[in-house]
Structures are given as C-alpha cells and as structure tokens.
Amino acid sequence: MKTSFSFFAVIVSVLCSTLPLSLTQRCNVKDQITLLRIKNSLGNPTVLASWTSNSDCCNWRYVECDLYNDRIKSLTVYSGSISATIPDTLGNLPYLETLILRKITNLTGQIPATITKLTRLKTLTISWTNLSGPIPSFLSQLKTLTTLDLSYNNFIGSIPPELATLPNLESLHLDRNELTGPIPDSFGNFTGKVPAIYLSHNLLSGTVPRSLAQVKRPFIFSILKNFKYKKTIQMQCLFISLEIQKKKMKDFVYIYIDRTMLDRKPLFR
Numbered sequence: 001m002k003t004s005f006s007f008f009a010v011i012v013s014v015l016c017s018t019l020p021l022s023l024t025q026r027c028n029v030k031d032q033i034t035l036l037r038i039k040n041s042l043g044n045p046t047v048l049a050s051w052t053s054n055s056d057c058c059n060w061r062y063v064e065c066d067l068y069n070d071r072i073k074s075l076t077v078y079s080g081s082i083s084a085t086i087p088d089t090l091g092n093l094p095y096l097e098t099l100i101l102r103k104i105t106n107l108t109g110q111i112p113a114t115i116t117k118l119t120r121l122k123t124l125t126i127s128w129t130n131l132s133g134p135i136p137s138f139l140s141q142l143k144t145l146t147t148l149d150l151s152y153n154n155f156i157g158s159i160p161p162e163l164a165t166l167p168n169l170e171s172l173h174l175d176r177n178e179l180t181g182p183i184p185d186s187f188g189n190f191t192g193k194v195p196a197i198y199l200s201h202n203l204l205s206g207t208v209p210r211s212l213a214q215v216k217r218p219f220i221f222s223i224l225k226n227f228k229y230k231k232t233i234q235m236q237c238l239f240i241s242l243e244i245q246k247k248k249m250k251d252f253v254y255i256y257i258d259r260t261m262l263d264r265k266p267l268f269r
C-alpha cells in the first residue's frame with residue numbers, strides 16, 4: 001500500500017510539472033502583463049531580474065499578491081539602479097493597496113495622473129528620489145489613502161489645499177522638498193481627523209493657519225527648519241499652548257517649530 005501511494009504521488013508531481021504555467025500560476029495574467037510593461041518602461045533594471053514572463057509574478061521580488069484573489073496588492077521597490085520616470089502603466093494595477101518607491105535617486109519627472117486609477121491605494125510612498133515639479137492636487141482623489149509620503153524629493157510650488165479632503169489620511173510627509181508659500185488654511189479642517197503633518201525643511205512662508213488652533217484632537221505638526229530667511233521664531237510653542245489651555249483640551253497637541261521663515265506675529269492668521 002505504501003509503495004502504491006508513493007508511486008501515485010510521483011505521477012501527480014510529474015503531471016503538475018508538465019502543466020502550462022498559465023494553469024499553475026497564482027498571478028493574474030493582466031497584472032503580469034502590466035508589471036512586465038512597467039519593467040520595460042523602467043529600462044529593464046537588474047533589480048527586477050526576477051520579473052520574467054515564464055515565472056509566477058506572485059513570486060517576483062518587490063511584489064505581493066493578495067491571498068484571496070491573487071491580484072497584486074503591494075509593489076515596493078527600494079534602492080534600485082533605475083534611471084527613468086514613473087510609468088503611466090502603474091495605474092493599471094487596480095487592486096494595488098501599497099506603492100512604495102524609495103531611495104531610487106535617478107527616478108525623475110513628475111507623478112503621473114494615471115495613479116488616480118488606484119482606487120484601493122492606502123499607502124503611497126515616493127521618497128528619496130529626484131522627482132520634481134509641483135505636488136499634484138489630483139492626489140486628493142485617492143480617498144482610501146492612509147499614508148502619503150513624498151519626503152526627500154525636489155518638489156516645488158505650494159502645498160495643494162485639496163489634500164485636506166482625504167478622509168482617511170493618518171500621516172502626511174511633505175518634508176525635505178523645496179515647497180514655497182503658506183500652509184493651507186484647510187489643514188485645520190481635514191475631512192477626517194487631522195493627520196500627523198510633516199512639513200520641515202522646505203521654504204514655506206507666512207503664518208500658521210488659525211484653523212489649526214481649533215483642532216480638538218491630538219495631532220503632530222512639524223515645520224522645522226524652513227530655511228529661506230533662517231530666522232528663529234521664539235515663544236510660538238508657548239502661544240499655541242495658551243490657545244490649547246483656553247480651549248481646555250485634555251489631549252496634548254505636538255507642534256514642532258524652529259528656525260522657520262514664518263512670520264513672528266501673529267502666530268495664527
């Protein structure tokens with residue numbers, strides 16, 4: 001009996017090994033085609049060497065498939081030697097929840113509008129790259145976002161006030177860019193709760209929006225070292241603390257302010 005079972009197992013194994021890849025792979029064929037197009041648009045970098053047409057894309061490096069529907073839900077590419085722009089075809093991964101492009105120093109250009117097709121996206125991190133241009137307001141269309149990290153890039157221009165319409169946002173990192181202009185008034189009136197906001201190391205100007213003093217929940221707000229005039233603002237944390245005490249808030253609001261070019265008076269506009 002034991003010999004018969006072993007023989008049967010060998011036969012099954014041989015049969016499975018001879019089946020076409022399309023009958024044995026987990027990865028959705030449409031997702032696989034999209035990923036191969038992305039690889040081609042990025043110049044077929046060596047960091048994506050595992051991305052081949054004759055292998056299951058759920059086993060590829062940097063890729064994660066959903067356990068239930070086998071669609072691509074996560075794409076995280078780190079520290080690759082890639083000289084390209086972000087491909088428009090990224091928008092053709094409809095089940096993507098996490099997109100991370102980090103420490104790809106030769107990644108240039110701007111964020112493509114097709115990214116708004118990723119209606120399930122929860123985490124968008126594009127950091128430590130050479131992306132430039134303005135931060136696009138169309139990112140406010142990604143209503144499922146909980147994390148938006150665009151830090152350590154070369155973005156310029158003003159902060160889109162539309163970002164405050166993201167209802168599920170928990171953290172917003174726009175630090176270490178070259179952003180200019182004021183902090184949007186809308187940042188004290190997020191559609192959801194006010195997220196942790198990091199705006200340090202930019203070229204911001206103006207005053208802290210008064211709307212932030214009206215927030216009734218704890219949040220983190222960092223505007224450290226906006227360097228254009230290199231002036232140090234003193235007593236602002238004290239003023240904010242007084243505003244909080246007047247409102248008899250039980251929770252502490254973390255606000256970090258140091259060496260900014262924001263106007264000294266008034267603190268809130």
